[in-house]
Amino acid sequence: MQIKSRKDFASGLMFMMVGTAFAIGATNYTVGTAARMGPAYFPLMLGIMLALLGAGVAATSLVSGRPDGAPIGRIAWKPLLLIVGANLAFGVLLGGVQSIGVPAMGLIAAILAVVVISSVASDQFRLRSALVLAVVLAIGSYLTFVLGLNLQFQVWPHFITG
CATH class of the missing domain: 1.10.287 (Helix Hairpins)
Incomplete structure (x- = not known):
């Protein structure tokens, strides 16, 4: 075949x-x-x-498909690296990296960062739209995971909560 x-x-x-x-x-x-x-x-x-x-x-x-086999195009490196980097930033901001002295910044900062960084991967990136989406997702995540499910996440950085 x-x-x-x-x-x-x-x-x-x-x-x-x-x-x-x-x-x-x-x-x-x-x-x-x-x-x-x-x-x-x-x-x-x-x-x-x-x-x-x-x-x-x-x-x-x-x-099914094209008769010529629809050749595979070039790898889109910018979106690939930004999406992977956004996930890494989420993990680092949520939990911190104690071995190198990076403190945990909490759930809200992690969600804001992952949404904005991954939004930059799009050709139609608009900062205002990304920030609105980030705020809505942060509030929804807080309501769902912290208040609704009672999961123990650090929500804010220690310098804010004390």
């Missing part, structure tokens, strides 16, 4: 690899059953579903 959509085939393979890696990694923990789920149950099922989705996408790429 001939690959009719290289983009779909490559993305299907990527989904299968990531899903399989998560499923294999989840087996290091207790899986449990559907009635009594262990810590590995959700990542295992999610990994299996992602791998199956990837297989479906890869199979579809053999049937």
Whole structure:
């Protein structure tokens, strides 16, 4: 068979690899059953579903697509690095890095940073829209996780709360 959509085939393979890696990694923990789920149950099922989705996408790429195989374009490095950097910034701001002396800045600062940094990855970036979205997500996250679910997050930096 001939690959009719290289983009779909490559993305299907990527989904299968990531899903399989998560499923294999989840087996290091207790899986449990559907009635009594262990810590590995959700990542295992999610990994299996992602791998199956990837297989479906890869199979579809053999049937439909452009006659020339729709060549894969260049990697968009700027958005890729900004999205990965936004996630790293979220982790650093939320928990800090004690080994190098970076203090935790809290949930609100982490959400503001992740939204603004990841928004810069778009070609249609507007600072005002990103800030409005960041504030709405920060308030929603505070209401959901801190007030609604009573999760123990540091919400503000220590220099504000004391």
